[in-house]
Amino acid sequence: xxxxxxxxxxxSALARVTERYKALEMLDRFTQNLGTAVLSGRxxxxxxxEAGEIMHAxxxxxxxxxxxxxxxxxxxxxxxxxxxxxELDLALTTGLGExxxxxxxxxxxxxxxxxxxxxxxIARIRSDEADPLYLVVADRSGAxxxxxxxxxxxxxxxxxxxxIALQNVGLVDRLxxxxxxxxxxxxxxxxxxxxxxxxxxxxxxxxxxEKESVAVLLIDLDRFKxxxxxxxxxxxxxxxxxxxxxxxxxxxAPNLVARLGGDEFAVLLTDSATEAxxxxxxxxxxxxxxxxxxxxxxxxxxxxxxGGALRTPAANDGPTLLRQADVAMYxxxxxxxxxxxxxxxxxxYSPERLAMVGKLRAAIERRExxxxxxxxxxxxxxxxxxxxxxxxxxxxxxxxxxxxxxxxVAEHTGLIRPLxxxxxxxxxxxxxxxxxxxxxxxxxxxxxxNNMVQRSLAADVGRLLExxxxxxxxxxxxxxxxxVMGNPGRTIEIMNALRSxxxxxxxxxxxTGHSSLSYLTGLPATEIKIDKSFVFAMExxxxxxxxxRAIVDLGRSLGLLVVAEGVESAELASRLREMQCAVAxxxxxxxxxxxxxxxxxxxxxxxxxVDQWVSGQSIEHTAQVxxxxx
Ligand code: C2E
Ligand code: MG
Ligand code: MG
Numbered sequence: 001x002x003x004x005x006x007x008x009x010x011x012s013a014l015a016r017v018t019e020r021y022k023a024l025e026m027l028d029r030f031t032q033n034l035g036t037a038v039l040s041g042r043x044x045x046x047x048x049x050e051a052g053e054i055m056h057a058x059x060x061x062x063x064x065x066x067x068x069x070x071x072x073x074x075x076x077x078x079x080x081x082x083x084x085x086x087e088l089d090l091a092l093t094t095g096l097g098e099x100x101x102x103x104x105x106x107x108x109x110x111x112x113x114x115x116x117x118x119x120x121x122i123a124r125i126r127s128d129e130a131d132p133l134y135l136v137v138a139d140r141s142g143a144x145x146x147x148x149x150x151x152x153x154x155x156x157x158x159x160x161x162x163x164i165a166l167q168n169v170g171l172v173d174r175l176x177x178x179x180x181x182x183x184x185x186x187x188x189x190x191x192x193x194x195x196x197x198x199x200x201x202x203x204x205x206x207x208x209x210e211k212e213s214v215a216v217l218l219i220d221l222d223r224f225k226x227x228x229x230x231x232x233x234x235x236x237x238x239x240x241x242x243x244x245x246x247x248x249x250x251x252x253a254p255n256l257v258a259r260l261g262g263d264e265f266a267v268l269l270t271d272s273a274t275e276a277x278x279x280x281x282x283x284x285x286x287x288x289x290x291x292x293x294x295x296x297x298x299x300x301x302x303x304x305x306x307g308g309a310l311r312t313p314a315a316n317d318g319p320t321l322l323r324q325a326d327v328a329m330y331x332x333x334x335x336x337x338x339x340x341x342x343x344x345x346x347x348x349y350s351p352e353r354l355a356m357v358g359k360l361r362a363a364i365e366r367r368e369x370x371x372x373x374x375x376x377x378x379x380x381x382x383x384x385x386x387x388x389x390x391x392x393x394x395x396x397x398x399x400x401x402x403x404x405x406x407x408x409v410a411e412h413t414g415l416i417r418p419l420x421x422x423x424x425x426x427x428x429x430x431x432x433x434x435x436x437x438x439x440x441x442x443x444x445x446x447x448x449x450n451n452m453v454q455r456s457l458a459a460d461v462g463r464l465l466e467x468x469x470x471x472x473x474x475x476x477x478x479x480x481x482x483x484v485m486g487n488p489g490r491t492i493e494i495m496n497a498l499r500s501x502x503x504x505x506x507x508x509x510x511x512t513g514h515s516s517l518s519y520l521t522g523l524p525a526t527e528i529k530i531d532k533s534f535v536f537a538m539e540x541x542x543x544x545x546x547x548x549r550a551i552v553d554l555g556r557s558l559g560l561l562v563v564a565e566g567v568e569s570a571e572l573a574s575r576l577r578e579m580q581c582a583v584a585x586x587x588x589x590x591x592x593x594x595x596x597x598x599x600x601x602x603x604x605x606x607x608x609x610v611d612q613w614v615s616g617q618s619i620e621h622t623a624q625v626x627x628x629x630x
Contacts, residue, residue: 026054026154027161034162044073044080047135047162055121055147055155057137062125063089065132092122093134119147123159135159189259191237192244200258200266204318207270214311215273216266217282218325219247219289220333222303224263227295235295239302246288266325275341278308282339305333309342334408336512336533345405357413360406363393364418370394371426372592375601376444376563376585379577384602386476386563388444388585389427390592391419407448416448424464428475430595432468439602444476444506449483453490458497465501472502476527480509484523492523499524506563511551528555532566535586538575545575552581 030050034043044062052060052075062073063085070085070093119140125133137155140146187199195203207214221243228236240263247265251257256268269281286306292299307329309321324342332340344352363369369391376386393401410416424445431443451457465472477498484491484507495505506527511534530551537544548564555562564576567586576584590601 027158030054030158031161042080045075048073048075048080051135051137051155051158051162054158055137055151056140057121058139060135060137063093063134063136065093088120089136092120092136093132121147121152121155123156125159125163133163135162189244192241192259194244194248194265195256195258197258197260200256200260200268201318203256204268204321207268208311208316208318208321211270213270213273214321215269215278216309216321216325217269217278217285218260218307218322218329219265219267219285219304220306220329221263221289222305222333223300224302227300227302231296231298231300238295239293239300242293243289243302246291247285250285250288266322273310275310278310278341279339282306282308286338304338305329306339307332307342308339315342345409353409356406356409357415360393360409360415360419364415364422367422368394369419369422369426370400370594371423371430372594373430373443373598374585374592375590375598376441376583377573377589379573379581379584384439384441384605385583386442386444386585387598388446388478388592389423389430390446391423411448411450414450416450417454420445420447420451421460424461428464428468428470431474432470435470435474440474442474442476442504443470444478446478446508447483449486452479452483452487452494455494457494458501461498461503462501465503473504476504476506478506478508478529481507481512482509495524499526511547525560527561527563529563529565529585530581532586535564535566535572535576536568538572539569548576548581549579552576552579556580 033050034046048060048062051057060075064071064073070089072083072085072089073080074083075081120136120138122134122136125135135155135158187195189196204214204216221239224236224239227239240259243263243265244257244259247257247267251267254270256270258266258268260266267281267285269278286304289302289304292301294300307325307327309315309324309328311321315321315324328340328342331343332338345356370393371389372392373387373389375384376388377383378385391403391407393403393406395401407416407419410419427443427445434441434443454460461475461477462472465475479491479495484495498505504526505524506529507523507525508529509531510528511531528551530548534544534548534551538548552562561583562581563583563585564572564581565585567573567576567584567588569588572586573584573588590598593601
């Protein structure tokens, strides 16, 4: 037997033979245990646990090459986890020949050395060029001496054995599948089964490196939080799964759809990603997500806001494209426009936007802003009862920049305060001038969310009114629902302070802020202004008319003045009058006009009857509500 033969050998030879015998024994056990692991479907776990134990190594991992990518699989509390390969892994696998290698880590890769390794050994399990497989062990456990050449030979034999054993029983495929499953789990979102952020980012990077046209669409559900809060997380999850299903039916390879997290999804377009195509895709996705979802016996409308960004010389990497799509998505949300493409002037990090901040600051200091006034008409009498002051930025060449193009910048920079102050000053002075001329209409001024945190605001308004000599009831401050909802405590405090001065308050863009109608009862407002989108929609959509009627009725029952904005036709004016909407504003009466033109307009229409504004058959029908002109 082996023992008797070794008895006659020298001590070192004895040690060698004992070692070889032990190695054989261990390899045998290794192969058997690997077989068991294969049967239980846990090849990687089995392989790593055995290799670690046999080599007395504290750490063991598997490096799997797959289509030029490398992944690291490691045992973590009995389960395999997939990790991004480290610098060490990359160093080990580049230039590795057929033979195994042993490295002293110190001096090899600093980051790993600091992790505490001293030594690693690497061996190939399979030398398939495209999908190589390496086994790595590191650090001797306990008091055992460090790895030596004999350990490396044993380790190589072990790896070769594993390779043959797996190959022989046709289990390489099994291992491959297991790697793929783990791979899939690491690259996919477990709820929807879609690729996850990690995978999306990698594919995006690869696309930027390889393809000409690349675009990203970021999709955020509009009412996910409502669903989650009212129908529970279970239904929230079901909604996300269904959204994922709809998106993956729509988006096919080479394009890619992923869930980035929460209710945020992303689409990568590499197939003719032109501006027109991105918009078309955005609209198609929006349309698909507009369709109701069936949840808990309810039809739920989720809706989505989508931002798109195209690769340009200035946006030539994944993070920039994603950030731009994010900026565009927030614009789409703010504007209720479903899809928007990235525009530098709406991006507060873009150089264009930063340049604009500087120019706007200078313009405010030099008082280069001007106000246009748009009349508001009493639908019962035809009288002008108000004028909304709308700011314009006067350029040195005489052109005007519309507020939508710079109010956002002001709101994001703090410039909104000096801007609002200037607008207040100019409009109150103009209002006082008109008041002295005998006109009795209110001047409406728009405030932004960041104005409603200034405690001194009401006092400032009071001082300006007094200096100009305009009675406070001739000033109307417009706040949007979103402004109020953003910071209700402080906003209502300031609203009350303004009210006690005698200033009137309007809720602008009413209906777009998702707050409940009954919420209004708690607000110290005196007016609601129905958003123009509802008024426009009345023309084609009967439900919009129902909504408008409901708002008018509610406002009236709360004793609020109801104003409709965006009235572009006589037809609409007369329908609103029928609904007993008190006041209307819109292009049908007049566009916003500079002071001189507004005054000319006022003079021309002096003495005009209400019938001049409200035409059609409904005039007779509503004749009785037309008060005689005083
Ligand atoms: P807003 O307060 O809802 O103002 C009404 C907007 O609707 C104005 O656009 C007006 O020109 C437009 N409009 C009025 N009638 C019609 C119509 O019949 N059809 C259509 N299609 N549009 C109509 P404008 O002047 O471009 O102002 C846009 C927004 O900018 C305003 O919406 C307001 O939110 C903001 N804004 C304007 N001036 C100021 C300001 O001084 N301060 C602040 N914070 N925001 C302002
Ligand atoms: Mg307004
Ligand atoms: Mg409005």
